Amino acid sequence: MPDVNFKNKVAIVTGAGNGLGRSHALALAERGAKVVVNDLGGARDGSGGSISAAEEVVNHINASGGEAIADGANVTKADEVDAMVKAAMDKWGRIDILVNNAGILRDKSFHKMTLDDFRAVIDVHLVGSAICTHTVWPIMREQTYGRIILTSSPSGLHGIFGQVNYGAAKAGMVGMMNALHLEGAKYNIKANVLSPSAKTRMTEDLGIPEPILDQMTPEAITAAMLYLVSEDAPSRAIVSCAAGGYSRAYIVETDGVYLPPEKQTPEAIAEKWDEISSTENVHYYDNSSGPNMNFIGKAKAYAEKK
Numbered sequence: 001m002p003d004v005n006f007k008n009k010v011a012i013v014t015g016a017g018n019g020l021g022r023s024h025a026l027a028l029a030e031r032g033a034k035v036v037v038n039d040l041g042g043a044r045d046g047s048g049g050s051i052s053a054a055e056e057v058v059n060h061i062n063a064s065g066g067e068a069i070a071d072g073a074n075v076t077k078a079d080e081v082d083a084m085v086k087a088a089m090d091k092w093g094r095i096d097i098l099v100n101n102a103g104i105l106r107d108k109s110f111h112k113m114t115l116d117d118f119r120a121v122i123d124v125h126l127v128g129s130a131i132c133t134h135t136v137w138p139i140m141r142e143q144t145y146g147r148i149i150l151t152s153s154p155s156g157l158h159g160i161f162g163q164v165n166y167g168a169a170k171a172g173m174v175g176m177m178n179a180l181h182l183e184g185a186k187y188n189i190k191a192n193v194l195s196p197s198a199k200t201r202m203t204e205d206l207g208i209p210e211p212i213l214d215q216m217t218p219e220a221i222t223a224a225m226l227y228l229v230s231e232d233a234p235s236r237a238i239v240s241c242a243a244g245g246y247s248r249a250y251i252v253e254t255d256g257v258y259l260p261p262e263k264q265t266p267e268a269i270a271e272k273w274d275e276i277s278s279t280e281n282v283h284y285y286d287n288s289s290g291p292n293m294n295f296i297g298k299a300k301a302y303a304e305k306k
Contacts (some may be wrong), residue, residue, distance in 0.1 A: 004230045006033035008093045011229070012084070014038045014075050014132060015055025015102030020151075020198055023218035024099050024225050025057055029066035031226065033097065036088045037061070038071045040102070059213075075102045075128030079136070085135045093117065095136050097229045099149040100129035103169075109227035110164045118165040125169035126153075128228035137189075146189035147229035150177050152238065157195055157249055174238060174251065181236035182287060190235035192228040194220040195249060215243040253291055255281040 011028045015021040017039030029035045030180040039054040051072035069091060073080035088095055104124045106117040129150055140146025155163045156170020173193050180191035200215045223242045227233060238249040257272050269276070285291060 002230075002232065004098070005031045006230075009033045010036075010088060010094050011097035011099065012036040012088060012095060012132070012136070013099040013101060014128070015040075016057055016099075017041055019103040020196060020218045020221055021099070022057050023222045024051075024101060025068070026061065027219070027222045028097070028229075029061040029068055029224055030064070034067040034092050035061060035069075036071055036084060037068050038073055038075070038084060038102070040072060040074050049172040051283050067297055075100075075132055076123045078131050081131050081135050081288075085139070089139070090164060094143055095139050096145055097130060097144075097147045097149075098136050099151075099225060099229065101149070101151050102128055103151065105163075106165060107108055107162045109162050113164060118168075121165035122169045122172075125166070126172040126176070129173065133176075135179065140184070140189045141187045144188050146184065146187070147189040147233060148180060148184075149225055149228060150174075150191065150193050152193045152195040154195060154197060154240065156237070157240070177236060177238075178287075185235070190223065190228075192233065192235060193238045194221065194225055194228065195238060195240040196224075217243075220244050250284050252282040252284050253294075254278055255283065256294065256298070258295065258302050260302060 006028055009032070011025075011027040011033045013021050013028065013035060016025040016035075016037040021039065025037045037054045037057045039051070039057075041051055041053050051070055054070040054072060058068040058070040069087065071084045071087065073084040075081060082149065085095065102124060104121060106113075106121050108117065133148055133150075136146070136148075140148075144163050150173040151170075151172040152173040153166070154160070155167040156173065158168055177191045177193045182187070183189075184191060197216060198218045198221050199213045220243060221241050224239050224246055228239060240247045240249050254277060257275050259268050261271070283290065283294060
């Protein structure tokens with residue numbers, strides 16, 4: 001069994017004052033990483049702010065013999081993220097790991113949700129992850145090493161009532177990861193997605209029975225995170241995890257059908273819908289050219305039969 005350690009590595013963990021982020025930061029430090037513990041210190045809906053939560057985590061790390069600094073940057077503000085990254089570079093000279101974990105909740109059914117609530121959640125989760133990643137990206141390219149985590153959710157992969165904003169943000173993590181994986185490959189930058197469910201203040205109102213909730217520890221999620229930012233990590237993996245269970249999620253397409261030009265009608269699609277939808281033969285594609293090549297191949301085969 002390989003030994004996963006982060007000696008001489010520098011990590012930034014956003015939203016690390018509580019819950020999953022706190023667990024991530026402590027575990028990275030315990031395994032040798034120098035850690036920037038970032039947390040705005042706001043409420044679940046993003047209001048307010050205090051660096052005290054981040055400082056408590058830093059004090060714990062330093063008292064245990066590790067190295068960490070606290071940072072209160074708002075991940076939606078590029079200038080504050082720039083300052084956070086500069087502080088890490090000034091102190092340690094490199095950034096190897098970025099764990100995008102910061103997030104807020106503003107749950108409402110869609111017809112009651114304001115667009116301000118929609119934008120706020122997208123801004124923190126998705127745009128905030130983009131800002132943090134964009135800021136460390138040149139550093140990781142230059143040093144030809146980087147490990148990036150984007151935090152999704154079952155809400156983003158599968159949907160849940162009352163979280164259109166959160167689900168949209170979390171689904172966006174997958175698209176971001178797919179492109180980062182392709183662009184970072186030649187620079188040894190690996191990007192992966194965590195899709196966790198854990199007992200944190202973000203999940204306390206979901207009505208999960210207490211005996212089950214007690215098994216959904218942040219530490220169980222952190223184990224997957226540690227692997228996904230390790231030296232030998234995969235890239236472009238979506239890992240679902242909760243209560244000690246781990247699986248890999250994929251986006252796949254059915255094999256589909258080919259309709260010649262004279263049959264490219266809604267009626268023909270309706271007639272072929274069951275065949276179009278059949279999961280008997282599905283494909284996983286490495287990039288966006290895959291589906292096109294599948295359909296072009298079908299069209300070519302049809303033309304050759306004529």
